[in-house]
Amino acid sequence: AQSVTQPDIHITVSEGASLELRCNYSYGATPYLFWYVQSPGQGLQLLLKYFSGDTLVQGIKGFEAEFKRSQSSFNLRKPSVHWSDAAEYFCAVGLMSGNQFYFGTGTSLTVIP
Amino acid sequence: GAGVSQSPSNKVTEKGKDVELRCDPISGHTALYWYRQSLGQGLEFLIYFQGNSAPDKSGLPSDRFSAERTGGSVSTLTIQRTQQEDSAVYLCASSLSTGGPYEQYFGPGTRLTVT
Numbered sequence: 001a002q003s004v005t006q007p008d009i010h011i012t013v014s015e016g017a018s019l020e021l022r023c024n025y026s027y028g029a030t031p032y033l034f035w036y037v038q039s040p041g042q043g044l045q046l047l048l049k050y051f052s053g054d055t056l057v058q059g060i061k062g063f064e065a066e067f068k069r070s071q072s073s074f075n076l077r078k079p080s081v082h083w084s085d086a087a088e089y090f091c092a093v094g095l096m097s098g099n100q101f102y103f104g105t106g107t108s109l110t111v112i113p
Numbered sequence: 114g115a116g117v118s119q120s121p122s123n124k125v126t127e128k129g130k131d132v133e134l135r136c137d138p139i140s141g142h143t144a145l146y147w148y149r150q151s152l153g154q155g156l157e158f159l160i161y162f163q164g165n166s167a168p169d170k171s172g173l174p175s176d177r178f179s180a181e182r183t184g185g186s187v188s189t190l191t192i193q194r195t196q197q198e199d200s201a202v203y204l205c206a207s208s209l210s211t212g213g214p215y216e217q218y219f220g221p222g223t224r225l226t227v228t
Contacts, residue, residue, distance in 0.1 A: 036219075043204060043220050044204070044206075044217075046217075080179065090156065105154070108153050
């Protein structure tokens with residue numbers, strides 16, 4: 001069965017430090033990959049997406065993600081975290097056929113001064 | 114342009130009462146999704162619509178849950194005889210169409226509390 005795994009339930013980083021949030025998927029072919037962010041009390045906002053081509057994709061708010069086929073991973077990164085980045089981050093996978101769209105369980109990010 | 118809107122933003126109801134949650138998708142989006150997010154949990158898929166049709170209802174937790182969509186636009190999620198375990202944030206999303214490449218745009222959610 002298809003699945004999306006975010007191994008880190010919660011991560012704490014210092015402001016200005018670098019960040020990497022992990023995402024692994026289980027699917028037989030290359031899916032469409034997304035990262036969403038959910039600020040407290042808000043809906044989900046799309047950060048970036050990967051469909052094909054260059055495996056390093058740039059998103060909003062200074063985030064980037066790299067697709068690694070060999071590792072079935074799509075990790076989210078940011079070189080320098082800002083306090084406003086504190087939020088819940090969800091990785092999602094969309095399949096090429098049908099309507100299926102799978103979300104990971106999320107990673108909660110805390111940023112300390 | 115306008116994003117996805119949901120109403121009410123908050124709903125407190127007594128156990129056993131029925132509730133209706135509304136979602137207004139982005140104009141022109143044919144696909145509409147409902148999710149449930151319990152405290153500290155990820156997103157639980159409930160149902161999706163392509164147009165007015167709901168091909169996949171497998172995510173609905175029980176027969177107390179139903180949803181409809183009219184005119185290819187507004188959707189209503191109805192929960193009958195609410196239970197305390199129904200307390201959650203209900204999120205609606207829309208996209209241009211169903212399938213992998215179409216990103217979903219989310220509304221702010223309806224926070225349902227069953228007392």
